[in-house]
Amino acid sequence: MNRGRLVTVIIVVHNEKPELEICLDSIRRFGDVDNLQVVIIDNASIDGTAEWLSLQRDIAYATIEEGLTGYAKVINTAIDLFSIKGDFLLMFPQFVITPGCISRMLQGLYSKAEIGAVGPAFCGDKSFDGHSAVDYQTAVLLAGENNELVMKQVVGLAEYAVLIRGDVVNKVGRFDEQFLLAESVIQDYLFRVMTKKFTLINIPNAIAYCMLPDKISEKYKGLMAEKDRNNIKDKWGMNYFNTTYNPNLIQMMTHNTDSELTILEVGCDCGATLVEIKNRYPNAGIYGYEINPRAAKIASFVAKVEVGNLEEQAFPYEKSMFDYIIFGDVLEHLKDPASVIKYCSDYLKDDGCIIASIPNLMHVSVIRDLVAGNFTYSDTGLLDKTHIHMFTYNEIIRMFEACNYNIDEIVSDCLDLKREDKLYIQRLIDLEPNAEFFMFETFQYVIRASKRRDKQKKIVIIEDENDILNYTARQLVKAYKGIGYKVYEMFVAQIIENPDNFMHILRTGVEKAIIFNNRGWLLKINGKNIWDVCEVPCINYMLDHPFYYFDTLDKAPQYGIAAYVDRNHVDYAERFNKKVQKNIFLPLAGEDVSNGFCKKIADRNTKVLFTGSYKYREEFDQFGVWQKVLIEELIKHPYKTLEWAIEEKIALEQPAADDMYIKHVIEENRMVDIYLKFYFRKEVVARLIYAGIDVEICGEGWENSEYYDNPHLICHGVMTQDECLKKMLDSKIVLNTMPWFKDGIHDRVINAMLAGALCVTDDSKYLSEEFERNKDYISYNLQHMEEVPEIINRILENPDAAQKIADAARKKAGEKHTWYARIRDMEK
Structure with missing residues (x-):
């Protein structure tokens, strides 16, 4: 590493005694080369620097007494006066070094024959490229993190600390004394180094720390800078040395x-x-x-x-x-x-x-x-x-x-x-x-x-930290890319952090945006809705019933479009959420993860798979008589929607009630919908395990069910959507409940079909329109869940018939109900 080579540190000071003391102390502590000498030139200081220098025994120094002198002349004087022959490090007194700074620069300087000069990274001042601003103690710790040599080529080095090889100086010559300021003097010299076909190298893990800005008075600096600009123009044909990359x-x-x-x-x-x-x-x-x-x-x-x-x-x-x-x-x-x-x-x-x-x-x-x-x-x-x-x-x-x-x-x-x-x-x-x-x-x-070739359509899809929503977002990203869109994928947090950048993206010809369950629908910039400002239609894909999000839907942007997964949801929104300009039906779809290969049903290891959580909420214990009557009615007549049952009850009790009142009552009782979802899940699984049929479950919360210890209940706990899809590939039957889908479809149904499993589910109007009952799927009635074990056993006893149904469903789902097909058809 050439640690034994002579390195001379040259420091020029002007009324910077306190900084010089700290700088010199850092060199004494961290000057980790074997043969190091320090030369300090006092450039007409009047702050006691000369007296302090006279007391130092481990340095060489000289004092310029004829007034403030240009940097080039000072350096040339120092080289002559002290007969400096080897490598030298030009250094500002406002900087201190850290462990390994000089040795790493020296190692880099001699790592290749064509390297002529090197410089460190700087921290302590946010204006310096390199490490972020930290205190000196942190900089010292930073310096110890990476001992390997790191180098990058540059066309200029910051003048604060530059190590130049001695033999390069012999070829380049003396510093040009027409330049006065250090930055001009050093960059002029480095350009001359490059013209001799030597390269300049920055060493990012050699770290110097800035204490204070330059103390040369603005008056002197201004005069010097003006002279230097003129000389730069004359010598190099430039107004300034542009050595900083963009x-x-x-x-x-x-x-x-x-x-x-x-x-x-x-x-x-x-x-x-x-x-x-x-x-x-x-x-x-x-x-x-x-x-x-x-x-x-x-x-x-x-x-x-x-x-x-x-x-x-x-x-x-x-x-x-x-x-x-x-x-x-x-x-x-x-x-x-x-x-x-x-x-x-x-x-x-x-x-x-x-x-x-x-x-x-x-x-x-x-x-x-x-x-x-x-x-x-x-x-x-x-x-x-x-x-x-x-x-x-x-x-x-x-x-x-x-x-x-x-x-x-x-x-x-x-x-x-x-x-x-x-x-x-x-x-x-x-x-x-x-x-x-x-x-x-x-x-x-x-x-x-x-x-611009054929103008590519552009769409923004705003993803979400929620696993289910983000899974759906990723499917739409792939689908839109598949039909040729340029897709910008973003998170709400990114937009909030930099709304202007997002506005720029929207204004590059974005055709529309898609968000999920209101995340990002009400984004604002300068107090105005961002979608309305940019006049970009924003599709709010509602994976849940609109009565869960009444507060947001009632503030919908002018350019807002709501997409729902059930046609009943669309009807509800058209009636009760009139602020939304347009409501559309966009049923859920599925993803084929089989890569073209599906096991035969007879060869699969899991008999019955259910993917979904079970939760009992504290709010359920707070239900009053009204809610309990509703629950009883909807368990007895599960073909009804919650809003249907509530409106029937209101018609009996308050026949003159208007839509505003009805909407309010539905929203107040929306927790009944959640209760019923988990009730039917729990009940259909219970029927199977008590009949001795093994059911494997992927989802959280089942440990809180009363039959968790039943040997026929096999819980895998929380799994990602991708893991659930892979589990379906090895399942004979995928069980589904969707009491809240009366005229839509759960993506679990389509995913099961695409995985080559046989789907057993309660029915919906949309499902029966798109697929044939008993030919593409097997349905059961939520009013007669006691029949489900017999249905499952018949399927398990006749794998050939089950295979025929699964094959037909897989073909139909692959043609019309993948996310790609769904988006393709919607865009048409």
Whole structure:
């Protein structure tokens, strides 16, 4: 690891005595190389630094007395004065090192012959790329987590700590004294290192910690910076050294990191973003196209770079070559950006994308000044003097769509706003109802747009943490992808965390969204329903009866559509939930997990399977006489719905009652529906096990049933939906109860059929319309559950007849009742 090599740490200080003391202490503690010397140059301090230095016995130092001097001249003086010959580490006094920092940098420096300089990662200041801001003690602990050498190539290193190889210095020469500030001096030198064909490397697990910002007075720094800018322009043809990559552009790439990609960055500058792409996508071929020949020369050391003006539309590349063409703050500088992105379409692969970052003219800082009568251009920023085209959110969308691109994603890059800015934005929104908060908050938009072929339909499906709802969501995701939709999968929590990003997705041409059991139906942005703001129809797929969700349905968005799993639910909603604009019937469906192979019924190990929970709720003990009469009526006449039975009872007691009263009574008694669900489950299972028939159960709560200890009850406990489906593949009979489905179907029925099992279930109007009783399934009557054991025994005694029924059902379910078929037919 070359620990024995001489490393000289050079620190230049100006009125930074307290920081220097801590910095030097960290070097004494963690300077883990065998031959280390420290040289400190006091650059005209007046805070007692010189006196303190004179008391230190383990360092070399010198004092500059003729006033504050440029950094390059100071370093050259130090090298001459102390005859520094080997490797040296330029370091700021505001930084302290952590264990392994210097040794890891030294190891990286000599890991390859072509490496010329290395730098650490920085933490302690959120502005530094690398580790998140932590205290110094945590940084020390962080440093000990990974001892393996980690490296990534860069085109620039932060000036706070840079280790340069001694033999490289011999080839590059002295520091250029026309530059004054350390950042200019060091980056100029590092560019010169690259022109000698050496590479620059960042060592992410060599960690330095920032204590305080630079203390050079703003007056001096301002004067020095102005001189440096002019000198940078003269020497390198640039306004500043652009060595920082744009993470927003890279994050828009959607491929796996091991993908073999071909990527072009137009306006690649010095190649910072390209080299970071290569770090993350090592199998990528990276290309740059840059109008500035001197910047292109630097970038050419990390990528294949051509010099040219894109507006001349003379790419030297093959057509259909690139997976991504990237524009980082470029389009606003072009005379005809629309023509350029149209031209680039020919150079994208069929599934290729443009990724672009574009400043937002509508940012609150610009609008505030404009309203005050000011529109003042500057050297950088939103009103950069070199900007030719100005863009807002709507104009970006119009341009890409007019050039035959689909906008796949738009992300807002926002700066922190002051409270008065937020209040000002709200006043602007009050003046213009079509404007939205994000339009004024966004500093820059980042876009990914794909070539438009046949325009792909887009849908948002909002998933849920609930296993059953999320299982259904995943089925719809697969089904919509199967019919050619682009599907955005999201969770409600993601939307709440970043509503603006979600709004951007909705505005990229999303046709509709699907949510489940109201999760996300009432999402708001700036006090308005998000679906109505974006004018995107949102289908609320209600897997339960609407009387469970009256409070949400009564606040339905204008663009809300409710989909129900039972036609009786639709009728109920049409009558009682009039705020919903449209109600549709979307019956449940099933998933075939057999991969084309199903065991014969005779060869299956489980006789009878039931998948479902059993719960006895405390609320059941609170039922009054009214509820108990209802329960008795519905057990005696299970073909009735709860709302039917309640309305009959109200008609006898209060014949003049209106719909509002009836709706209220139904909602107040909805727990009866839950009670009946578990009652019939418990009773049908009881009939079987007391008749000596083994029943295997997948679901929670059965340990609370009175017959849990019965040897014929085999409980497997909680299982996922996927595990239940696999269990069905080895079951002869799948038992079902669905007293709440009078005109719909439970997905358990379809899943059983697709698994090649014989389904035994209570009946429903929809089930008997879609399948033939006793030919596709076997039904029983909830009024005569005592007959179920005999039905089951007949099936078990005649596996050939059972097989014939199961085969017929599997064929019919596979043709019309998979989730794919359900969505396909609904879309038609």
